[in-house]
Amino acid sequence: MQMIVDWVKGHRAVSVVIAGVIVVPGLGLAWWLGSPLFIDRVVDEEFPALGNAVVPEGMAMVDAQATMEAAMDAPNEVEEVMMEAMGAMLAPEAVKWGMFRDGDSFHKGSGDAAIWDLGTDGFVLRFEDFNVINGPDLRVLLTTHPDPMGRGDVHADDVTYVEIGKLKGNIGNQNYPIPDDVNVDDYSSVVIYCKPFQVVFAVAPLSVN
Numbered sequence: 001m002q003m004i005v006d007w008v009k010g011h012r013a014v015s016v017v018i019a020g021v022i023v024v025p026g027l028g029l030a031w032w033l034g035s036p037l038f039i040d041r042v043v044d045e046e047f048p049a050l051g052n053a054v055v056p057e058g059m060a061m062v063d064a065q066a067t068m069e070a071a072m073d074a075p076n077e078v079e080e081v082m083m084e085a086m087g088a089m090l091a092p093e094a095v096k097w098g099m100f101r102d103g104d105s106f107h108k109g110s111g112d113a114a115i116w117d118l119g120t121d122g123f124v125l126r127f128e129d130f131n132v133i134n135g136p137d138l139r140v141l142l143t144t145h146p147d148p149m150g151r152g153d154v155h156a157d158d159v160t161y162v163e164i165g166k167l168k169g170n171i172g173n174q175n176y177p178i179p180d181d182v183n184v185d186d187y188s189s190v191v192i193y194c195k196p197f198q199v200v201f202a203v204a205p206l207s208v209n
Contacts, residue, residue, distance in 0.1 A: 043168045044173055045168075098205050126176070130172060
């Protein structure tokens, strides 16, 4: 009888260990997948600095800034003209712009997306007043589809997409440098995409400014 009791206790202990090995990782995975839905990550990045903009040929950035500051401190008709010309040469340019829409009735997103030409520093994708429901492992994609409605449109044979990076936060202003080998003229929309489940969370169709 005692042998039977000992056998049952031993197997019960093994069962507890096996259950722990299965359940604990399962709970961890469930938390990783589900917790972002209830936790917001807020980001607030400044627009890329003036130092990223194009400077007139032969002029250092420090000289360009000094010229603009001097014109602002002591404006006259000549200096105002110079300041306007300098500002036009220094100002980054938004080449494409769009507004985020919901991915579907549950996955909701809003805010502005724009691709900015920073001159010698290339292009940056910037979100402003951005807000999307959070989720696991969200990525930022540029796609050639003008307005993808779901996974099928993103992965269609005639559609190309490029992953710009992991979403930094589901709320707030943020910047995503675009790799030099990406031709922004080829891409027509921004997609917030859940990589594990291949779900579109939000889309911003882009138009030329």
